[in-house]
Amino acid sequence: MYIVPKLEDYSPAALDKAVQELLTAARQEAEAAAGENEWRAFRDRWMARKNGILTQINDLWLKAAPGPSKREVGARVNQLKVQVEEYVTVAQQRSSGSASKSRLESERVDITLPGIVRPLGAEHPVIKTMNEIVGVFRAMGFSVAEGPEIETDYYNFEALNFPPNHPARDTQDTLFIAGQEKKPQRDRLLLRTHTSPVQIRAMLNQPPPIRVVVPGKVHRADTADATHSPIFHQVEGLAVDTNITFCDLKGTLDHAMKSLFGSNVKTRFYPSFFPFTEPSADVQVTCFKCGGKGCRLCKMSGWIELLGCGMVDPNVFKFVEGNGYDARKISGFAFGMGVERITMLKYGIDDIQLFYQGDVRFLEQFG
Numbered sequence: 101m102y103i104v105p106k107l108e109d110y111s112p113a114a115l116d117k118a119v120q121e122l123l124t125a126a127r128q129e130a131e132a133a134a135g136e137n138e139w140r141a142f143r144d145r146w147m148a149r150k151n152g153i154l155t156q157i158n159d160l161w162l163k164a165a166p167g168p169s170k171r172e173v174g175a176r177v178n179q180l181k182v183q184v185e186e187y188v189t190v191a192q193q194r195s196s197g198s199a200s201k202s203r204l205e206s207e208r209v210d211i212t213l214p215g216i217v218r219p220l221g222a223e224h225p226v227i228k229t230m231n232e233i234v235g236v237f238r239a240m241g242f243s244v245a246e247g248p249e250i251e252t253d254y255y256n257f258e259a260l261n262f263p264p265n266h267p268a269r270d271t272q273d274t275l276f277i278a279g280q281e282k283k284p285q286r287d288r289l290l291l292r293t294h295t296s297p298v299q300i301r302a303m304l305n306q307p308p309p310i311r312v313v314v315p316g317k318v319h320r321a322d323t324a325d326a327t328h329s330p331i332f333h334q335v336e337g338l339a340v341d342t343n344i345t346f347c348d349l350k351g352t353l354d355h356a357m358k359s360l361f362g363s364n365v366k367t368r369f370y371p372s373f374f375p376f377t378e379p380s381a382d383v384q385v386t387c388f389k390c391g392g393k394g395c396r397l398c399k400m401s402g403w404i405e406l407l408g409c410g411m412v413d414p415n416v417f418k419f420v421e422g423n424g425y426d427a428r429k430i431s432g433f434a435f436g437m438g439v440e441r442i443t444m445l446k447y448g449i450d451d452i453q454l455f456y457q458g459d460v461r462f463l464e465q466f467g
């Protein structure tokens with residue numbers, strides 16, 4: 101290890117020799133410094149203000165130099181400082197380079213290892229069917245609307261021509277939000293029992309003509325079993341314009357059923373009752389299992405009931421009259437269907453609960 105000698109001889113030749121020895125020693129130490137810690141030790145040994153080699157030179161060479169040699173010695177000591185600083189800098193770059201090399205080495209990633217396989221999800225069969233139904237009507241020029249799942253008594257019942265206390269309300273077992281006894285009945289909140297309230301909301305939003313389908317979730321106070329669920333899905337439809345007739349309703353739904361179940365199904369419109377349509381009908385399609393001959397699926401009737409529909413009752417238009425729905429000038433049809441029921445029929449599923457259990461073995465069959 102280099103130790104700073106005292107200078108006896110201040111001749112230029114002796115000075116050169118001393119400087120050369122010092123620089124050689126500095127260069128060798130610089131080259132030997134590998135890694136961050138050794139570099140720091142090297143820097144401090146040479147450049148520390150207190151007792152570093154450069155400081156020692158100041159004391160042992162410059163301060164001790166006789167008067168006439170001071171200039172000469174001063175110039176050399178300054179050059180030495182510059183040179184040693186450069187060695188320190190170069191050594192730093194080299195040692196940090198090797199540090200990052202070793203870090204890179206330890207963080208090396210083997211890109212040939214097999215990756216983590218994240219299986220792709222699939223559309224839920226209920227959503228898939230709902231989108232299919234919506235798609236069929238969109239192709240016929242219907243737009244799509246949505247409404248809130250927490251609804252007021254007014255939109256869910258009253259404006260759809262279910263008067264307060266009318267027994268027609270009993271056909272839909274309703275889940276009410278608690279603690280609203282102080283509110284007027286029409287403002288009380290409930291979980292919508294059907295998507296029909298969005299008919300009213302859509303007509304308030306847009307004057308006639310209107311053609312709209314409404315997919316969404318609905319709730320009823322039903323006990324879960326193979327064909328019932330307290331939460332299920334519906335797609336609602338509404339078309340209002342001048343001169344809309346029952347023929348338009350029949351043609352539209354016949355086309356939709358053929359699109360969903362195959363072009364060989366036939367439809368029939370069976371008299372029914374809903375407070376918000378007059379006349380009302382149930383749409384039935386020929387049984388797609390037995391083709392109409394009669395089997396267990398269609399209960400030997402040859403027909404399967406799929407949805408409710410009808411011509412919009414003029415009483416309903418009274419609630420939206422202000423937005424241009426004048427029952428003397430316009431007419432319309434409406435329909436509503438249960439998405440789970442249609443999905444079950446389409447795929448031959450015999451238990452509605454399968455949709456809600458999240459069993460991948462069931463769900464992945466619909467990808």
Ligand code: DAH
Binds near residue numbers: 295377408437
């Ligand atoms: N909202 C009815 C229900 O949930 C279904 C329905 C029937 C909707 C006839 C309609 C319709 O728009 O015209 O039972």
